[in-house]
Structures are given as C-alpha cells and as structure tokens.
Amino acid sequence: MGRRSDHTKEELQQLTIEATLALVKEQGVAQVTVRQIAEAVGYTPGMLYSIFDNLQAIFLHVNVASLKGLYAACVKAQKSSKQPEAAITAMGMAYLKFAEKNTHQFELLFQPVPPDVSRPLELGVRIRSLFELVELELKALDPNATDAAVALGARTLWSGVHGAAALNATNQLYSEQKNADRLIVQMLVSRFVDSWQR
Template identity: 60%
Template sequence: MGRRSDHSREELQTLIVESTLALVKEHGASNVTARQIAKAVGYTPGMLYSIFLNLQDIFQHVNQVGLHTLYKLCEASQKNTEGPEDAIKAMGMAYLQFAAQHTHQFDLMFARSLRDAPASPSSLSNQIQVLFQLVEAQLRTLKPGATEAQLQLGARALWSGVHGTAALRLSNQLYIDTPNADQEIVDILVSSFVNQWCR
C-alpha cells in the first residue's frame, strides 16, 4: 500500500485518473467503484476524496482525457483531405472510430448522470468548445458570410447527427444489416448538410 507522501497532489491526481480510465475501458464506468480505483493506485479509498470530491468528479477528469484524445483524432483526420466537406466527413469517421474502439469511454463521456455533476472541471467545457471549433472552421470556409451564431448552431446541428449515428451503432439500433452503415449514413448526412448550408 502506497503512502500519500510518496506522491505530490498533482501526481496522485494523474495516477487516479489514469487508473480510473484503464478500469473504465475494461469494465465500463457503471462497474467501477472507488474501492477498485483505490486498489489500483495502491492507496485507501479515503485518499481519493482528499483529491477529488466524489466518484463523479473523478469521472469528469477522465472525460477530459477522452475529449483530448477525440480532439486529436479529429484534428489529425483533416490532414490531406480535399476541401471542407471532405474534412468534415473525415472528422465524422474519426468520431465513429473513437466510439467503436473506446466504447466504454465514449459512453462515460456522454452519460446523463454526469451532466449535472457538481465538480465539472472548468476546462471540460473549453475542450468541448474547441472540438466544435474544428467543425465551425470548415463551415466558415464553406460559407464565409456566416455569423458566429450561425456557425455555432450549424456545427452543433450537424454533429448531433454524427453523434446520434455513433450512439445508435453502438446500441445496435440502426436497424440496417450493412457492415459500414454508420459510415455511409455520416457520409450522406454531411453531404446533405453541406448542400443546404451553402445555399
């Protein structure tokens, strides 16, 4: 069993978040307890609450890691694309890939139970904004005269469809027996949206 003096507060926070993320990826957030996290880091459960307010607070910090990973994937996916529409489609595919490969983490990131968590890190909302800004930048290129309000609303409208497709695929509720149905749906969704957006 580790001693608290073995690590600084910042090191403990990082250790707890990394260990929780590993547990979430393996078991799903609903099956992760404070006792399991404490055991994984080699400290007592009480120590967790000297660093975080509660389990939801820990999960919110885990979500920061997930959003950062998702941002990097979406950002990288735009490289070598041919124009804004192609870039948005590439981001959509990256989003689907993240959801498929990190399903438990994806589920936690959008869990309704965490929506009103009392200890949401301030940088969490900033990361969400930055992720949307990737889409907004492409929409701005397609329609230079769009206002900031239009860009924000447009990005969220479009990404609601992408997110919904990812979520439905994970829950096996697309109701179509096609291996790449989610990718085909996102392709149609983006093309249709861009066509309307550019009018």
C-alpha cells in the same frame, strides 16, 4: 501510516485519473469501483476522498482525458484533406471510429451527470473546441456566413454525427446495412454541405 508524500496532490490526481481510465477501458464504468481504483494507485479508498470530491468527480476527469484523445483524432482526420467537405467527413468518421474503438469511454462521456455534481470547466472548453473544428470548415465553405449561422451549422452537423455514433453504440439503429453509421455520416455531410451555401 501518516504522511507519505511520495507524490504531490496533483501527481496523485493525475495518477488516479490514469488508473481509472485504464479500468474504464477494460471493464466499462459500471464495473469500476473506488476500491479497485485505490488498489491500482497503491492507496486505500479513503485517500481518494482527500483529492477528489467523490467517484463521480473522478469519472468526470477521466472524460477530460477521453476528450483529449477524441480531439486529437479529429484534428488528425481534418488534416487529411484540404477540401472542407472531405475534412468534415473525415472528422465524422474519426468520431465514429473513436466511439467504436473506445466504447466504454464513449459511454462515460455522454452519461448523464447528477445535478448536484458540477463538471470540470475544462470539459466545456474541450467540447467547444471540437465544435470549433467544424465551424472552421463551414466558414471556409462560406466566408459570408454569420458567426451564429456557422455555430448553428456545426452543431447541427455534429448532432447528426453524435446521434449516429450513440445509436450505433447502443444497437439502436436497427439497419439492414452494415456500417450503417458510416453511411449515415456520409449522407448527412454530403447533403448538408451541398446546401450550405444558400
């Protein structure tokens, strides 16, 4: 066929991203192929290359969608408590929950990106805004802390949460306890916050 124009380029991109996200959720990234995606959106594989650079680029846009979900979950958790420490813990737990309930998306999110492809700018923005949620709570705990200290603190805390989620997701915690990831976040946050006000 020739020009169909059932959808604008942007609509087609959005459609593709949604279809790919669904496939990733079902099967995991490793199993998702260009031909599958094409069939899901009702086009041929070649078409996808007129709206995206390559398969990797599609996956990166799926990550943007995933981050929206993760961010929403963290914000919801944050609202659950007025006290900063509880709010941080709740966000940490939300992060773990997201990683456990959306294993395949989580895997994709933190998969290394080949050096020749560039991430969509929106990805960086979304990750930063996750950090900001934590920064806000740390600032509330100690209004005198410098911006640099707050930024570093948030990243320290979030490294711990992410590490627990990542090691747990790849079965590399090797703990006797069950829900070890939860215990870790609990311990991490409580000890870190205790010593936050110097």
